[in-house]
Amino acid sequence: MDGNPLILLAQAAEAWRHRDIAPALRHDTRRAVLDWFASMLPGCIEGPAVTLAHALAADRGSGSAVAYTGGPTGSARFAALINGTASHTVEFDDIYRDGGYHAGSPTISAALAVAQAEGVDADAFHRAVIGGYEVGCRIAMALQPSHYRDWHITATVGTMGAAVSTAMLKGCDATGIGHAIAIASSFAGGHQENLQGQGLTKPLHCGHAAEAGVLAGLAAAAGITGSPDSLHAPHGYAAATSDGTGDWNRALAGLGDWTPISRMTYKNHGCCGHIFPTLDGLRALQAQVDFAPEDVAQVEVAGYGPTKSICDRMEVNSARDARFSVQYCTAALLHMGGVRLAAFAPEALARADLRAFMPRVRVTEDPAIAAAYPGRRQARLQVTLTDGTVLDHFQPTRKGDPDDPLSDAELFAKYDELALGVLAADDARRLKDTVMSSGDLPGAVPLTGRRPATA
Incomplete structure (x- = not known):
């Protein structure tokens, strides 16, 4: 490494x-913002963000930042907390594959709240989002894969991405942005038990990251300083939360030549991204051989570490559990044709046919596939049919990854599916038009619908 990474x-x-900002990069940024809205809106009517907004109503504060759960505008910190929590509730938020990091939930939640509070235009907002993604995604690369063993990287690194966006919108120079990163590194937390275990804390990881990042950025803009060695020192953040002091050569490669927001994964399924290769592989097999759930005797899934350690889950007692179960999501895909919001509604979770199918799915770790992680998210499937036919398939990537991206039409269809029912059709269309083509910031939108419970 040549130079201080921070x-x-x-x-x-x-x-x-x-x-x-080239037109293609501007378009990539607008896509990221639209996908954030698609992921965030369902979490505004069901789940922890709604509960939190009520519980903290007295702390809303004054200002022009919008908390999309409803109510008057308030402070940027309040809006970032609520919107960050909402945006991670239904597990549809974007992923930076090489860092295993959901950049949008903390970064855009913070950037939009601060941009609204500061009254800036879409150009300044977009620049702050790009900068926040740049820093957060590259820090995530430096820490992975060992960081993810004990830490939820979106909860931790998301704090720093949010701090960068805030500092940029507050007019900080590079020195001030560096202090924001350093301060945020002392606020960054969120462990794996609250990702893998029971409870509803996981969405709050992103809300806290967004709010804490806003605090760090505001502190830096006010002149508070942090150590410039906070990321890579022997007792700095990388050393405290990963093996070593960070792979900064990997993280900084190509800095200035390409930027992460143009290499994002947009989710095509409403569950943990570690399950996607399995679902995409099953779809590929069904395109070759027309089989129904009742034709399947066994499904064997060989994946990488988190496929087994996080998503090999037979005990499913809630929608949150179901989103992290290869067994449940496989059953839902084969019985319902997709793994979207409907797969996690109460009536789906209660279906006896899905539960009866789950024991037919077995998950193992494949050493070669594990070695390619996190740069590649792959799976090897073997489906045995009741007539004895054995179907083998290797899934080399995930639909939505940079090498198999969602088209604009597919991204817009995802947005429409998730936004409609939360917003009236005209309001959903106007919001999409504002995000994709306007020079103005998105503002408040009226919530008119009610989805089934999804938390």
């Missing part, structure tokens, strides 16, 4: 305040 990342973020 300083180099802060300089890269500061450059995005002024450098030219």
